[in-house]
Amino acid sequence: MFTLMELVQPQSLEEAYEILMKRKNNIVIGGSAFLRMGEKRIGTGIDLSNLNLNLIEETSDYIKIGAMTTLRDLEVSPILNKYFNGVIGNCVKDIIGVQFRNVVTVGASVFSKYGFSDLIVALLSLDTEVELYKGGRVKLEEFLNQKYEKDILVKVHIKKNNSKSIYKCMRNSRSDYPILNLAISKDDNNFKICVGARPQRATIAKEASEFISNNILNEENILKASEIACEELVFGSNMRASKEYRKAICKSLVKSALMEVSSC
Ligand SMILES: Cc1cc2nc3c(=O)[nH]c(=O)nc-3n(C[C@H](O)[C@H](O)[C@H](O)COP(=O)(O)OP(=O)(O)OC[C@H]3O[C@@H](n4cnc5c(N)ncnc54)[C@H](O)[C@@H]3O)c2cc1C
Known part of the structure; x- marks a missing residue:
């Protein structure tokens, strides 16, 4: 659990930023769920609740x-x-x-x-x-x-545009962090394949997205796009999954998300 020396609710963003920059250990507080998992010693916690940012x-x-x-x-x-x-x-x-x-x-x-x-x-x-x-x-x-x-x-x-997007993920158990997640959008014939929890942060599989945007959408090309995505992206291992497992999951999720999004 974190320790908080002081909590403020500024009346403007300018005031909030000023307090944030005053000391290294002053921070913005959101829902504080993630902060609670650590042991941070926080100087001033800045709560943005008065700034009409719940919208x-x-x-x-x-x-x-x-x-x-x-x-x-x-x-x-x-x-x-x-x-x-x-x-x-x-x-x-x-x-x-x-x-x-x-x-x-x-x-x-x-x-x-x-x-x-x-x-x-x-x-x-x-x-x-x-x-x-x-x-x-x-x-x-x-x-x-x-x-x-x-x-x-x-x-x-x-x-706002005509993009339709499909999200998919794989978790070891229901409430655990994802071991891989992705979202694939389609706007006309332009596809964007994004993969996260590799475990590195989400990124765009640019070569795979370009390939599937410029080729006929059929089973063969969908499979090829999923293979390109797995080759161009970097995967890593952690306590939840190995990089080889993530790569295998990525191929299968890209394939099924592309099939789904193409019929949207
Ligand atoms: C047990 C657990 C399981 C989770 N599982 C998942 C999951 O499966 N998938 C998933 O996507 N997410 C998951 N999360 C993350 C969760 O969805 C939130 O993203 C996370 O808790 C941060 O939100 P918060 O409001 O609690 O942030 P806080 O704990 O309040 O803050 C987290 C950090 O964000 C900073 N911060 C807060 N607001 C701002 C702001 N407006 N500007 C700049 N900095 C700011 C804080 O200073 C702090 O450093 C999980 C979190 C926990 C604790």
Whole structure:
């Protein structure tokens, strides 16, 4: 369990950022579920609850999701369930249980760039940008590759388009972390294959995505795309699975997700 010396609820993002930068051990607090697993000594914990960041809003071009939105909010959102084949709700619905998802936040999940993140892999399959207080708006892919810098994730913006996306994962047991997850989107004939929990963080299998976008969609090419994805991506071993097992699972999940998304 972490130790907190002080807890503040700033009235503006400017104030929150100022406090965050004041001391090395001042941090933003989301639902605090992940923090509870560690032993951090936190100076000032910054709770963003007063900043109206628990929101899912639709504009003409984007869907905006605030940092304090919970994973449960994503799951039951009528807006998100209308778009992208419901992939955002689908990717979080198996994380632990409802009570847990009622607490954990989007801002923490995305900012922390967890390798196992089910949300990140689904967001990556869509045209997603993150809005950082200091860093501004950047493409999610770019953000994932940036080195760590203290900042506040304010919102996530998903471009509204005709993308349909399928999410799949493999877990050793129901409430465990995924040993591999993926999301494959299709917008017209453009496919984007994203794989996470390798156990490294989610990335785009660019060669496989290009191959399947430029070739006839049949069983032979779907199999070939799944093989290309396994060759171009790097897999690793940890206590949950070996890299060879992850590679085998990746091939099979890419194949079945491509078949499913092609019929969306
Ligand atoms: C037991 C357990 C099992 C889990 N299983 C899964 C799983 O199977 N799949 C999955 O995808 N996820 C899983 N998660 C992760 C979970 O979904 C959340 O992503 C995680 O708990 C972080 O959310 P939180 O709100 O609890 O963050 P907190 O614990 O509050 O914070 C985590 C980190 O994020 C920082 N932070 C919080 N908000 C912001 C912000 N707005 N801007 C910048 N930094 C911020 C904090 O400073 C801290 O460093 C699991 C977590 C736990 C504890």
